[in-house]
Amino acid sequence: MEALRRAEQARTEALARSAEVAETAERLRECRSQNHFAERIRLSLEGGRS
Secondary structure, eight states: OHHHHHHHHHHHHHHHHHHHHHHHHHHHHHHHHHHHHHHHHHHHHHTOOO
16 A cells, blocks of 8 residues: 555656656757757858768
8 A cells, every 4th residue: 555655646746747847858859959950050161961
């Protein structure tokens, strides 16, 4: 029973953080996209492949 209680508590806590996690994931995706774009520009300016 204790394991079930802990699992339910962990699920409740995870659900409470889901919006925060989704927001953080979106920010990370945006940063990755911006970094990729910057890298392509840098390679283009250096004469490399993009």
